Amino acid sequence: MSGHIVGVERRLRFELLYAKHAPAVKAYVLRRADVSTADDVLAEVFVVCWRRFDEVPADPLPWLLGVARRVLSTQRRGERRRGALRDRLAETASDSTDVTPEVGDGTLAGVADGAFAYVGAGALAGALARLSEADRELLLLIAWDELSPSRAATVLNVKPATVRVRLLRARRRLTQALAREESEPAPCSPLSMEAPS
Amino acid sequence: MTVDSMARLAAANPVPDTPAVEPAERLRRLIEDDMPPIDLGDRRDGRSRIRRRALAGVVVAVGASAAGVLLTAGSSGPGVNVAAAAYAATAPQSGIVEAVFMVHIFRGSQAGGTLRQREWNDAAAGLRREMDTTTGPFGDTGETHVLESVSAPRRWESWSAGSEANVVTRVKVSRAARMNMAFGGISLTGVEGISLFRQLYRLGGMVLVGREHHEGRLLWKLESRPFSDANGRMLAVATHTRLIVLVDPKTFLPVTERQIDIALPGHPTVVESNLLSYGRYAGTESEGRLFDLATQHPGARVLTRTMVPRFRSMHGKRLIHKRR
Numbered sequence: 001m002s003g004h005i006v007g008v009e010r011r012l013r014f015e016l017l018y019a020k021h022a023p024a025v026k027a028y029v030l031r032r033a034d035v036s037t038a039d040d041v042l043a044e045v046f047v048v049c050w051r052r053f054d055e056v057p058a059d060p061l062p063w064l065l066g067v068a069r070r071v072l073s074t075q076r077r078g079e080r081r082r083g084a085l086r087d088r089l090a091e092t093a094s095d096s097t098d099v100t101p102e103v104g105d106g107t108l109a110g111v112a113d114g115a116f117a118y119v120g121a122g123a124l125a126g127a128l129a130r131l132s133e134a135d136r137e138l139l140l141l142i143a144w145d146e147l148s149p150s151r152a153a154t155v156l157n158v159k160p161a162t163v164r165v166r167l168l169r170a171r172r173r174l175t176q177a178l179a180r181e182e183s184e185p186a187p188c189s190p191l192s193m194e195a196p197s
Numbered sequence: 198m199t200v201d202s203m204a205r206l207a208a209a210n211p212v213p214d215t216p217a218v219e220p221a222e223r224l225r226r227l228i229e230d231d232m233p234p235i236d237l238g239d240r241r242d243g244r245s246r247i248r249r250r251a252l253a254g255v256v257v258a259v260g261a262s263a264a265g266v267l268l269t270a271g272s273s274g275p276g277v278n279v280a281a282a283a284y285a286a287t288a289p290q291s292g293i294v295e296a297v298f299m300v301h302i303f304r305g306s307q308a309g310g311t312l313r314q315r316e317w318n319d320a321a322a323g324l325r326r327e328m329d330t331t332t333g334p335f336g337d338t339g340e341t342h343v344l345e346s347v348s349a350p351r352r353w354e355s356w357s358a359g360s361e362a363n364v365v366t367r368v369k370v371s372r373a374a375r376m377n378m379a380f381g382g383i384s385l386t387g388v389e390g391i392s393l394f395r396q397l398y399r400l401g402g403m404v405l406v407g408r409e410h411h412e413g414r415l416l417w418k419l420e421s422r423p424f425s426d427a428n429g430r431m432l433a434v435a436t437h438t439r440l441i442v443l444v445d446p447k448t449f450l451p452v453t454e455r456q457i458d459i460a461l462p463g464h465p466t467v468v469e470s471n472l473l474s475y476g477r478y479a480g481t482e483s484e485g486r487l488f489d490l491a492t493q494h495p496g497a498r499v500l501t502r503t504m505v506p507r508f509r510s511m512h513g514k515r516l517i518h519k520r521r
Contacts, residue, residue, distance in 0.1 A: 018218075022218040023215035023216060023218055026215075026218050027212045027214075027216055030211070030212045031210070031212050034399060035399060036399075039219070042219075124205055124206065127202075139206060143203055143206040143207040143210070144206070144210045144211075144212075171203060174202045174203070174206070175201070175202045178202050178205070
């Protein structure tokens with residue numbers, strides 16, 4: 001009976017947590033991946049959340065975003081792995097036992113890379129491209145996901161003090177990169193949207 | 198100036214408002230259904246299939262409505278919006294799609310090589326099989342290699358001809374590490390190229406620029422390009438490359454996809470993928486064998502491995518995720 005009550009209480013808590021934070025998690029994913037991926041990643045994040053519900057901290061959003069970051073990274077690695085697989089086949093024609101994919105090797109593959117699709121080819125995109133992946137990811141967490149440095153630190157799994165220092169430097173580098181981009185504007189060639197008659 | 202740059206970055210936020218999500222009750226039910234431990238293997242999971250079908254249904258519905266709106270509102274010379282029609286023509290549907298592509302590689306380390314790619318996709322069930330036959334220029338010997346791979350819910354397999362041993366490598370993947378490979382990659386070959394076109398289309402980055410003769414046929418020509426939305430935010434998938442898609446005027450299938458390097462003089466083609474055939478047929482349970490490489494290669498030895506995802510805890514401690 002008590003187990004049943006615990007189960008009901010857990011479900012209620014989970015549903016409240018989902019109702020409160022799922023939109024923000026989905027927005028985080030949509031800023032970095034395409035629409036078709038977002039619902040899949042969101043479901044994945046809350047499956048992890050449900051299974052590790054006892055580990056969810058008092059401020060759950062950064063923790064959830066951290067999970068989303070890992071899920072996205074795993075997906076990106078899957079995409080890259082396929083390209084690498086074909087390259088490797090071409091280079092070595094090695095036996096098939098070598099092609100086992102790896103997951104969860106601790107590195108997060110280009111989570112912020114998808115953001116380029118939305119920023120585009122302007123000075124801002126050029127400036128972002130000049131930054132390191134770590135700088136880009138931190139700046140986007142602050143500017144797009146509106147996290148405080150200490151919450152961003154939870155997402156990135158580093159100390160808040162480290163994030164504050166990195167943020168100062170990343171902002172400076174963004175400003176410098178933006179200035180450099182604007183002094184060298186990229187050419188743009190408009191294309192007709194009309195079909196030929 | 199620092200504030201300026203951050204403000205500009207914030208203003209470029211592509212999702213300024215929180216989006217709608219599925220009701221929690223439905224997700225909780227899916228999660229609870231997901232909980233019983235199941236020995237991973239070839240067995241398909243019915244619940245997962247239902248969920249995937251539901252998701253595929255949503256994608257189809259969204260695609261169809263988007264296409265419908267654009268077909269009525271965005272039509273130009275050809276009478277229909279060609280990009281929208283191509284998007285609708287390639288929407289995932291129930292049943293199995295079989296497609297064959299011939300890919301020619303013109304630049305890079307594999308320049309001169311060709312790849313014949315045959316694909317079977319059951320989008321609703323999350324099943325995908327790919328057979329790649331690559332020819333030269335490896336060592337200038339013109340050697341041919343065959344690689345087959347299958348991705349399925351919680352299973353990934355590969356088999357390669359030309360290796361010393363006739364082995365099917367089967368990797369069992371836990372749910373948490375589910376590999377989303379079907380229609381998931383971003384490359385310019387085969388169905389994945391169609392996937393790229395669909396992603397670009399959704400971003401509003403594909404435009405009709407004219408027509409082009411290709412192998413005796415006059416096809417509609419679409420190009421990717423940077424695109425700004427109503428708020429002036431720029432969208433562009435690549436700054437150095439451009440995707441050109443030639444669309445069949447009757448079926449609206451993207452029959453040729455070409456990646457060009459716009460950073461080099463003359464905008465040379467990097468890779469070109471030509472659709473040789475594309476068909477749909479109803480899938481049945483027996484079709485599951487189509488997505489099982491051990492069945493396809495009965496003489497092969499099967500090596501099975503299990504992949505468990507690893508997550509780091511908030512405190513940096515590595516955790517091995519265990520199922521209940």
